[in-house]
Amino acid sequence: xxxxxxxxxxxxxxxxxxxxxxxxxxxxxxxxxxxxxxxxxxxxxxxxxxxxxxxxxxxxxxxxxxxxxxxxxxxxxxxxxxxxxxxxxxxxxxxxxxxxxxxxxxxxxxxxxxxxxxxxxxxxxxxxxxxxxxxxxxxxxxxxxxxxxxxxxxxxxxxxxxxxxxxxxxxxxxxxxxxxxxxxxxxxxxxxxxxxxxxxxxxxxxxxxxxxxxxxxxxxxxxxxxxxxxxxxxxxxxxxxxxxxxxxxxxxxxxxxxxxxxxxxxxxxxx
Ligand SMILES: [Zn+2]
Numbered sequence: 610x611x612x613x614x615x616x617x618x619x620x621x622x623x624x625x626x627x628x629x630x631x632x633x634x635x636x637x638x639x640x641x642x643x644x645x646x647x648x649x650x651x652x653x654x655x656x657x658x659x660x661x662x663x664x665x666x667x668x669x670x671x672x673x674x675x676x677x678x679x680x681x682x683x684x685x686x687x688x689x690x691x692x693x694x695x696x697x698x699x700x701x702x703x704x705x706x707x708x709x710x711x712x713x714x715x716x717x718x719x720x721x722x723x724x725x726x727x728x729x730x731x732x733x734x735x736x737x738x739x740x741x742x743x744x745x746x747x748x749x750x751x752x753x754x755x756x757x758x759x760x761x762x763x764x765x766x767x768x769x770x771x772x773x774x775x776x777x778x779x780x781x782x783x784x785x786x787x788x789x790x791x792x793x794x795x796x797x798x799x800x801x802x803x804x805x806x807x808x809x810x811x812x813x814x815x816x817x818x819x820x821x822x823x824x825x826x827x828x829x830x831x832x833x834x835x836x837x838x839x840x841x842x843x844x845x846x847x848x849x850x851x852x853x854x855x856x857x858x859x860x861x862x863x864x865x866x867x868x869x870x871x872x873x874x875x876x877x878x879x880x
Contacts, residue, residue, distance in 0.1 A: 657703045658877045660696055661728035663831065664689035664706065665735040668713030670771050673738040675847035677857065682711065684856050685734045688844060688866055692734070695870030702729075702874050716772045720834040730805065730877050731839040733831050736856050737764050738848035745849040746820035747813060749806045750841040751799065752833060753826035764843070765827035772830065801838035805876035809840065812872040817865060818845075842869065 664685040666672030672681025686708070693704035705726055707719045714722075723731035739760060756762035810823045820843070832839040844865060845852035855861045 657701065658729040659703045659705060659726060660730045660732065660873055660877060661705050661707060661723045661726055661837075662689045662693050662696075662873075663719050663723075663731065663733040664708055665733055665768075666713075666771065667708050667711055670713050672771075673736065673847040675738075675853040675857070676850060677853060679847065679853065679857050681736050681847055684736045684844075684847070684862070686711065688736075688856075688862055688869075689734050691863060691866030692870045692873065695867055696874055699870065699874050701878050716769070716831040719831050720839075723834045723837045723839070728837050730873065731832075731834050731837045732873055733829075733839070733841040734844060735768070735841060736844045736847050736852075737767070739764075739846050740848075742848050742850075744820065744846050745852045746818040746823070747810075747845060748820040748823040748825050748843045749809050750825045750827055750829060750832070750843070751802045751806050752829060752839065754828055756827040757822070757825045761825045761827040765829045769828070769830045798834070798836065798838040802832075802840055805838060806840050808876040808879070809842070809869075809872040812875055813868050816868045820846075844869075 664682070666680075666682035666685060668682075670682065672685065674680055689706055690709070693706055696702050696704040705728070707722050708714050719733070720731070740763070744760070750761065750765075756765060806824055810819065813819075814823065829841055832841055845856050847853050847856065855865070
């Protein structure tokens with residue numbers, strides 16, 4: 610059979626009309642009938658608790674500087690990334706970071722991130738300095754208007770000053786707002802945070818060196834997250850040569866991260 614030009618044109622014009630009419634729907638309908646219709650939606654996967662890890666300092670705020678010249682902001686970022694990776698690998702919790710690069714994040718923004726992410730736990734990671742060069746070891750802080758001792762107060766003051774020094778108002782300078790935030794935090798989250806602080810100190814303390822009186826409290830702006838239990842960890846003191854050595858060694862940081870990831874996961878899933 611031979612087709613002339615007119616036949617080809619007719620066929621070419623007719624085909625789209627045919628398919629755009631009932632034919633296309635008929636084909637789809639036939640296919641649709643044969644498709645298995647799901648009778649039940651699969652159950653959504655159970656949401657894992659979210660731990661937000663906050664590497665202290667960053668950008669133009671180096672934090673403490675060790676005798677060897679190492680910056681706290683670099684130690685905290687590396688530790689936080691390792692902790693987050695270990696938590697994720699454990700499969701019992703999800704981990705998110707407040708910063709993944711060397712950038713400055715205001716304290717209030719860090720706390721706000723935990724709230725926006727609806728985190729189940731917020732942990733800020735630090736390695737500050739102390740006036741006494743012999744002070745060393747890990748300690749954990751919860752929020753309190755009254756510091757547990759002079760060192761706790763001095764560390765909190767220095768941490769809070771980071772925002773003011775770098776042109777950010779920490780947003781809690783209004784005493785009424787601060788009181789409301791503190792009250793909300795205390796009522797909804799502080800008891801949980803206290804229990805988790807105790808769990809972390811107990812678990813990590815079995816494997817890492819602790820500071821004297823490791824369960825501490827102070828008025829840290831970054832811990833003012835009304836809806837999220839929040840703890841700040843001082844992993845050690847860069848002002849102590851032994852701690853500085855431990856914190857600058859990749860092998861030792863890796864070990865600290867493994868211990869803390871286990872402690873944080875346990876604090877959220879057991880406590
Ligand atoms: Zn710090």
